[in-house]
Structures are given as structure tokens and as C-alpha cells.
Amino acid sequence: MKRRNTKNSQEVLEILQKEEAAVSHEKIMAQLEGVDRATIYRILNRFHEDGKVHKIVGDDGKQYFALCLNCGESKHVHNHFHFRCVQCNEVVCLDKEISLQMPEGYIAENFNGVISGVCKKCNS
Amino acid sequence: MKRRNTKNSQEVLEILQKEEAAVSHEKIMAQLEGVDRATIYRILNRFHEDGKVHKIVGDDGKQYFALCLNCGESKHVHNHFHFRCVQCNEVVCLDKEISLQMPEGYIAENFNGVISGVCKKCNS
């Protein structure tokens, strides 16, 4: 399953790079007219499989994708919160990290912390 | 909009009471045969509007509902984590609380923290 360097996946990567926030499928669709829905989903899921992006599930039930910036090859940490604005629907990273001390017997595989509310821009 | 005490809403409440975990729409459906899908959604959303239940969105994108136990009339706190088992799909409350110190200008309205992995039961 070697990955290929296609125009579509490059463009999706560029969008992820230039966006500060986590990006929804919808937002990528809007910027890539002519590319099929399923294709974009597949590209994003491939990135996620490869550990290139984090997948965040908002409290709206939708998926958001963000480039892994501070994650190296060895560690893939994602124990920080995201903030989703209920007005503009932007999803941004918050600095706040959290240590996952699980109760005895539980195995933590994924952390998904989303705080929603009104962001700075929409508030002012 | 005065609420009425119907057989359906009573039964949903009982299910929520006897369950330790947070309950999905699906699980309630299974225990209330003959009641319409939409009705159950409406009951749960009404409970949520009234502040009777917390609504948790799992990293599977689905909604889970849990009775507010430690929430009084005045305060409605929900700053604790939930754990979703990817095998048995149970969603339980974790004790871990978190304080929401938001960056300047951000207004936090809702907290949704879900850790997923394998639970004690499924692990052993």
C-alpha cells in the first residue's frame, strides 16, 4: 500500500497547511470544486492512517482534520483541547494539554476534547 | 410549553436512571419497542433542554445521554470526562474533572471530553 503523490492529495495537504484551524470535509469541498466527495474523505482518512493529521470529532458530531504539528515519528500526542465556535464553526487548537491518567484496567487509545462556545472573533 | 408526564417519557427516564452509563438513542430504542424513533429523540432533547440530562457526543459522532446527578438547579456542570469503549460501546463517566480556563475573549458554553479505548470489562 505505497502512497502516491496525486494532485488531489497535494491540494488537500496545502489547504490543511494554510489553515490555522482544523478543517471540515465541507470546507475542503468548497475549495476543491470538481473533486468527488468520497475522494476527499478517502484522502483525509489516508492522512489520518498515516499519522499526518489528527481527527477531531466536534460536539456537532462532525469530523475535523488538523495537521500534526508537534507530533514526531515516535510520538503522536493529541492530548490537547479544541475549541469549536458555534457561530462561525471554526475549530481551533487550544494550548491546554491534559494528562491521561486512566482508572485501573482501562486502555486509552484516543482523546477527543472539544469545548464549544463563542470565539474571540464572533464575540467582539 | 409546559411539560406533560407521559408513559413514554417516564420509561425513558427510568432507563436513564437504571443505567450507570450514558445511553445512546439506539439502546433506548431496543428497550422500548413500539415507540417511534422520532419520539425518543424528542424526549431526549426535551430532557436536555430542561437540563435533566447531559448530552455527550462520542468520538464516533453519536449522541449519548446521561442523567445529571451532581447538577443542581443553579449549576449545571459537566466538566468531567467520559470514556467510550470501542468494543462494547459503553460510555461511562470518569471522575476526572477539568477546569475551563479559556483564553481571553472566548466564551465556553459546552464541554465535551471523551476518551476512547478499551474498558475494564472488555480488557480482561
Place this chain on the structure above:
DNA sequence: TCTTTAAATGCAACTATGTCGCAATAAATG
């Protein structure tokens, strides 16, 4: 108890998000 009225319900239709199978296309390698 009967009547009224508005909340709750059942049903069907609808929206939206995300996935999958399959044939066609195109990137990488020799």
C-alpha cells in the same frame, strides 16, 4: 364527568455525514 387545548406522538419524508463496490484513470517503476 365532560370539554377544551395544547403538548406529545406516529408516520413519512427529508437532510446530512460518511462509507463502499466497481469500473476507469493515472502515478510509479522497470
Place this chain on the structure above:
DNA sequence: CATTTATTGCGACATAGTTGCATTTAAAGA
């Protein structure tokens, strides 16, 4: 240029959740 196989487009599908509307029914009053 030829071969191989990852990727794409298309259509169909699955599932979660919502909504409009006619009907039912809980609750309050006569």
C-alpha cells in the same frame, strides 16, 4: 513504452438525526 496497482469518480448505500402534519392524549377547567 508497458505493467502494476493506488487513486479516482460515480452511484448506491447506511446511519443519525430532524421536521411537518394529522392524530392522540395529558392536564386543567367547567
